[in-house]
Amino acid sequence: MEDKLLLSLxxxxxxxxxxxxxxxxxxxxxxxxxxxxDLERQKVICGYHTxxxxxxxxxxxxxxxxxxNASPEREYGYDRIASRxxxxxxxxxxxxxxxxxxxVAIVKGKTMQEVAHFVAxxxxxxxxxxxxxxxxxxxxxxxxxxILIEDEDGQNDRLVVTP
Numbered sequence: 788m789e790d791k792l793l794l795s796l797x798x799x800x801x802x803x804x805x806x807x808x809x810x811x812x813x814x815x816x817x818x819x820x821x822x823x824x825d826l827e828r829q830k831v832i833c834g835y836h837t838x839x840x841x842x843x844x845x846x847x848x849x850x851x852x853x854x855x856n857a858s859p860e861r862e863y864g865y866d867r868i869a870s871r872x873x874x875x876x877x878x879x880x881x882x883x884x885x886x887x888x889x890x891v892a893i894v895k896g897k898t899m900q901e902v903a904h905f906v907a908x909x910x911x912x913x914x915x916x917x918x919x920x921x922x923x924x925x926x927x928x929x930x931x932x933x934i935l936i937e938d939e940d941g942q943n944d945r946l947v948v949t950p
Contacts, residue, residue, distance in 0.1 A: 788814050788822050801835040840935045848895060851902045855890040856918040865889055869914040877905045899923060
């Protein structure tokens with residue numbers, strides 16, 4: 788069984804039924820279940836998530852992208868400072884990048900003030916962090932390959948389902 792095809796199918800629709808996965812992969816259901824268990828055990832599959840368009844709910848939430856400048860540490864590089872940063876609950880996603888800053892973190896909070904407080908009181912004052920720039924998301928058009936808004940024709944691609 789080709790792992791990449793199985794993973795690709797699940798990435799598009801994590802709720803795809805085992806029977807549909809087996810049919811798409813031309814495998815038995817037992818083989819698919821066994822492969823999924825292996826991939827979960829190996830931490831290749833780290834979770835199953837739902838993409839939610841929070842703009843259509845009554846939930847107050849803001850998302851910010853934070854550029855973080857940091858200094859590498861001898862023998863650890865950026866891993867030690869990254870570990871101190873990504874352990875904060877406010878950090879949703881974090882990447883080490885090439886370019887003019889070292890990290891970008893995606894932070895979610897109830898208000899802009901809450902995110903600003905996190906950046907000013909926790910993130911910016913960490914040893915090894917030399918600067919931050921915060922960018923608040925004004926509108927989300929697409930998330931993990933799913934278009935969240937209607938186009939000119941009134942169409943959208945909120946849930947991609949493949950057999």
